[in-house]
Amino acid sequence: MHKLLSTHTLPHHALALLSAEATRSRQQWLARQLPPNTLIERAGLCVARWLLAMAPHAQSVDVLAGRGHNGADALVAARWLHQLGRRVRVYAPAGNPASTDTSTPAQLMRATQSAGIAVFMDEISWLRQQASGGTADVLLDGLLGIGISRAPTGAVQQAIEWINAQSTPCLAIDIPSGLHPNTGHSPGAAVRAVATLSLLGVRPGLLTGQGRALCGEIWWSDLQPPSAAIHPQDAYTPEACAVLSGDADWRAWQHLHARRADEHKGTRGAVLVVGGGTGMHGALWLASASALASGAGKVWACSLASDTQAPLRPEIMRWATSINPNDADFAGKVVVAGCGAGTAWLDAPNPSTHDLTLERLLTQTERLVLDADGLNTVAARPAWAELLRQRAAQGKSTVITPHPLEAARLLGTSSSAVQADRLAAAKALCSQLNCTVVLKGSGSIIASPARLPYINASGNAALATPGSGDVLAGWLGGLWAQTPHESCDVHRLCMVAAHWHGRAALGHAGPLRAQDLVEAMAALHQAPARL
Numbered sequence: 001m002h003k004l005l006s007t008h009t010l011p012h013h014a015l016a017l018l019s020a021e022a023t024r025s026r027q028q029w030l031a032r033q034l035p036p037n038t039l040i041e042r043a044g045l046c047v048a049r050w051l052l053a054m055a056p057h058a059q060s061v062d063v064l065a066g067r068g069h070n071g072a073d074a075l076v077a078a079r080w081l082h083q084l085g086r087r088v089r090v091y092a093p094a095g096n097p098a099s100t101d102t103s104t105p106a107q108l109m110r111a112t113q114s115a116g117i118a119v120f121m122d123e124i125s126w127l128r129q130q131a132s133g134g135t136a137d138v139l140l141d142g143l144l145g146i147g148i149s150r151a152p153t154g155a156v157q158q159a160i161e162w163i164n165a166q167s168t169p170c171l172a173i174d175i176p177s178g179l180h181p182n183t184g185h186s187p188g189a190a191v192r193a194v195a196t197l198s199l200l201g202v203r204p205g206l207l208t209g210q211g212r213a214l215c216g217e218i219w220w221s222d223l224q225p226p227s228a229a230i231h232p233q234d235a236y237t238p239e240a241c242a243v244l245s246g247d248a249d250w251r252a253w254q255h256l257h258a259r260r261a262d263e264h265k266g267t268r269g270a271v272l273v274v275g276g277g278t279g280m281h282g283a284l285w286l287a288s289a290s291a292l293a294s295g296a297g298k299v300w301a302c303s304l305a306s307d308t309q310a311p312l313r314p315e316i317m318r319w320a321t322s323i324n325p326n327d328a329d330f331a332g333k334v335v336v337a338g339c340g341a342g343t344a345w346l347d348a349p350n351p352s353t354h355d356l357t358l359e360r361l362l363t364q365t366e367r368l369v370l371d372a373d374g375l376n377t378v379a380a381r382p383a384w385a386e387l388l389r390q391r392a393a394q395g396k397s398t399v400i401t402p403h404p405l406e407a408a409r410l411l412g413t414s415s416s417a418v419q420a421d422r423l424a425a426a427k428a429l430c431s432q433l434n435c436t437v438v439l440k441g442s443g444s445i446i447a448s449p450a451r452l453p454y455i456n457a458s459g460n461a462a463l464a465t466p467g468s469g470d471v472l473a474g475w476l477g478g479l480w481a482q483t484p485h486e487s488c489d490v491h492r493l494c495m496v497a498a499h500w501h502g503r504a505a506l507g508h509a510g511p512l513r514a515q516d517l518v519e520a521m522a523a524l525h526q527a528p529a530r531l
């Protein structure tokens, strides 16, 4: 049993994630090699141990069991907890299985009743029992697992709503009931747990969309005895559908790009940030300050408005081709474009103010991070979307960093449709625009052509503040500028930048204001390892 994620901890290593379908095939593969019901018995014992470790004080446990195998896990756990002297009550809202039902969950239900555990089959008797017997110390959610096929209705829906109305903490078996294991979307009512124990691997839905908010702390178990040959749970598992980022990749980037004693600013790359339309200079300055704090050697900021204010940091150079004619080409620079750009590129730009039209950036830059209003502009101009799409074939690299609404505009759909399946949306954008996509939001997704998507493990609601996305775009541009072309894996680089961004918020109750976020990220630069 391993702790994967909490408000104060992140996974050390990247972890391969399994879809519900891949989990089922793994389950069947394991079941064929073991005596009947071994996995369910292991799962139930594992859940009981976990509950006792999470709530050692708990003397009474209310177990909610559905009619599938998630409920079966709950019933095995109930039996163990009962044997260990806890007061256990079971509520099975789907009712008594038919006497002719020989399925494992039905057999376990009969065994639970024969073991003398109090089992309630209807809501009225359950609520009466609550009123007379008092509340339990902890709730165990085994209503629905990865077999969810629709939004919960009827007695199951009511049981979910009952759980969420209690002040008693709820621990979820495998997945909070009602949450979709692959998408992280809940089509209706879903349990809000304080912790979730994922079984036989981890599904992506726990880690993106509503998953992080509903799961609480995330734990997992491969259900293998310690001596067993473990099915490899690393980033190279062939059945994986995505990979969760870990600290190790982030640390490795820092190790590989540590500053050597003989370096100077010219060896740390150059970034040009373009944005800051009228009234939105803050976004430009935040992205520029972030690129600078990431370690980039030279940072220019180009404002798309004429009423430019002083930059946030004196180290940042102002870009105007009339001022710096020698710097007027993009060679060797990473360009971060769009932060606070507003509609500057759609309204006919004034060439005397700047000559950085979006068309020019799309056709001439070698390495481009397109953010915010740069994306809204592309969404509004199909011809520019086509220019973006063609960049890969011309050997130019592009990263786009949309939030769900920007992604929806690019895909011609709604943000709720994007949020209903974030992995699919990121992959669709990636293939539509032939570039790397960082889909922001809870559990950011990084998708690149022909690569397994990453889900970012770090980050929390402290980052849900204005300017936070500008900081990410600038930091990403800064890291990219410091990574030599020949060794640059842009997909991985985006994961490192997103992980770094979220890591700065670890343990913050929030809100983390964007300027403070830049400083918090800068504080995470690490000294090179020593002997």
Ligand SMILES: NC(=O)C1=CN([C@@H]2O[C@H](COP(=O)(O)OP(=O)(O)OC[C@H]3O[C@@H](n4cnc5c(N)ncnc54)[C@H](OP(=O)(O)O)[C@@H]3O)[C@@H](O)[C@H]2O)[C@@H](O)CC1
Binding pocket: 027, 031, 039, 040, 043, 044, 066, 067, 068, 069, 070, 071, 073, 143, 144, 145, 146, 147, 148, 149, 150, 151, 152, 153, 156, 173, 174, 175, 199, 200
């Ligand atoms: N088998 C094993 O060896 C192992 C299994 N494991 C465990 O099994 C879990 C998967 O079990 P599972 O496949 O039985 O699905 P599960 O999630 O319990 O529910 C299916 C039932 O719910 C019903 N139902 C569906 N949607 C509904 C809705 N919205 N509202 C109401 N009802 C709804 C559905 O009914 P139906 O759609 O058929 O009408 C069906 O009766 C997995 O998450 C893990 O905990 C692990 O311990 C490892 C070993």
Ligand SMILES: [K+]
Binding pocket: 070, 141, 142, 143, 144, 145, 172, 173, 174, 175, 176, 177
């Ligand atoms: K559950």
